[in-house]
Amino acid sequence: MIELHELTKRYGDTLAVDRLSFQVPRGQVTGFLGPNGAGKSTTMRMILGLDRPTAGRVTLDGRHYGELNEPLRYIGALLEAKAVHPGRTAYDHLLWLAQSNRLPRTRVDEVLEAVGLTSVARKRARGFSLGMGQRLGIASALLGDPEILMFDEPVNGLDPEGILWIRNLMKGLAAAGRTVFVSSHLMSEMALTAEHLVVIGRGRLLADLSMAEFIKQNSRSAVRIRTPQPEQLLDALRTAGLRADPGPDGTYEVEDGDLASLGDLAAEHRITLHELSPQQASLEEAFMQMTADSVQYHAGDGRPAVAAAPEPAWGSSWQARGTTNGKQKEN
Numbered sequence: 173m174i175e176l177h178e179l180t181k182r183y184g185d186t187l188a189v190d191r192l193s194f195q196v197p198r199g200q201v202t203g204f205l206g207p208n209g210a211g212k213s214t215t216m217r218m219i220l221g222l223d224r225p226t227a228g229r230v231t232l233d234g235r236h237y238g239e240l241n242e243p244l245r246y247i248g249a250l251l252e253a254k255a256v257h258p259g260r261t262a263y264d265h266l267l268w269l270a271q272s273n274r275l276p277r278t279r280v281d282e283v284l285e286a287v288g289l290t291s292v293a294r295k296r297a298r299g300f301s302l303g304m305g306q307r308l309g310i311a312s313a314l315l316g317d318p319e320i321l322m323f324d325e326p327v328n329g330l331d332p333e334g335i336l337w338i339r340n341l342m343k344g345l346a347a348a349g350r351t352v353f354v355s356s357h358l359m360s361e362m363a364l365t366a367e368h369l370v371v372i373g374r375g376r377l378l379a380d381l382s383m384a385e386f387i388k389q390n391s392r393s394a395v396r397i398r399t400p401q402p403e404q405l406l407d408a409l410r411t412a413g414l415r416a417d418p419g420p421d422g423t424y425e426v427e428d429g430d431l432a433s434l435g436d437l438a439a440e441h442r443i444t445l446h447e448l449s450p451q452q453a454s455l456e457e458a459f460m461q462m463t464a465d466s467v468q469y470h471a472g473d474g475r476p477a478v479a480a481a482p483e484p485a486w487g488s489s490w491q492a493r494g495t496t497n498g499k500q501k502e503n
């Protein structure tokens with residue numbers, strides 16, 4: 173189990189992590205979510221003893237990282253996939269790690285096999301693709317067969333087969349009773365992998381709950397109706413005590429509406445329908461809503477930035493902040 177108690181990290185004026193307390197239990201995958209700059213990597217670095225907390229503490233099965241003799245046997249982590257000497261082969265990189273933690277050479281072959289890198293084990297890391305680098309990072313994390321595993325954005329750069337592989341790997345490790353803590357920006361991927369979620373924003377804890385609870389609390393449902401007789405529809409809904417909100421493209425949406433009853437109601441009033449469809453807010457939307465106030469970096473709306481934008485509304489917010497690469501820090 174990983175336990176954080178009032179963990180705090182300050183870099184100059186930036187409060188990167190702000191009195192964070194939560195537990196990551198064994199036996200399940202815990203997802204760690206937050207917008208860019210929320211403090212996820214800083215938190216993970218403190219868990220690994222790579223950054224010293226300004227205040228508070230973090231323990232791994234009751235012990236500080238610094239107290240662990242051969243740390244790879246207790247905790248394995250993928251923080252930055254490219255943290256490998258470019259001139260070293262995958263095999264040599266793992267062998268060096270194994271020897272410094274008194275792990276047998278045979279373990280190197282085992283993890284290379286487990287991550288599917290056996291055939292390129294003698295290639296230098298500089299020639300590795302992002303996906304191969306991720307796999308090598310995961311191999312390093314698995315090397316000591318540790319009880320606790322921590323992955324920072326593990327699916328970055330992986331193809332669909334690789335994503336499925338890492339998802340099953342994490343689930344398998346959790347099912348075997350390990351503690352698995354994984355950060356990601358991909359809510360949809362988390363929904364498939366994690367049973368528990370910790371959400372942070374601007375260094376603070378926003379939510380610490382089960383995935384089932386998160387889905388229950390955040391998935392809004394509505395029925396979308398499109399009709400050439402909107403006035404009759406609104407009248408009929410009002411009479412039935414239902415409220416409709418305007419939806420996109422001239423549609424109306426009835427929150428928590430029942431598809432069959434709404435269809436019956438329209439038929440009763442002889443209202444022609446061109447659409448009657450259930451709508452479900454995605455987890456992505458729910459996550460964006462939860463973290464909206466904590467988002468530190470804003471980009472434009474995804475439309476290409478052109479010199480003379482016909483409408484100033486979107487172009488101005490992009491340019492006025494003086495963004496580079498669509499990232500802008502607002503303090």
Ligand SMILES: Nc1ncnc2c1ncn2[C@@H]1O[C@H](COP(=O)(O)OP(=O)(O)OP(=O)(O)O)[C@@H](O)[C@H]1O
Nearest residue numbers: 183186187188206207208209210211212213214215
């Ligand atoms: N070494 C550092 N020196 C100064 N500020 C830092 C340092 N590391 C992180 N920060 C700041 O701390 C805050 C949290 O950053 P962190 O990288 O932990 O966030 P994150 O949630 O991992 O973001 P991302 O999703 O973009 O990777 C940011 O404001 C960042 O600029």
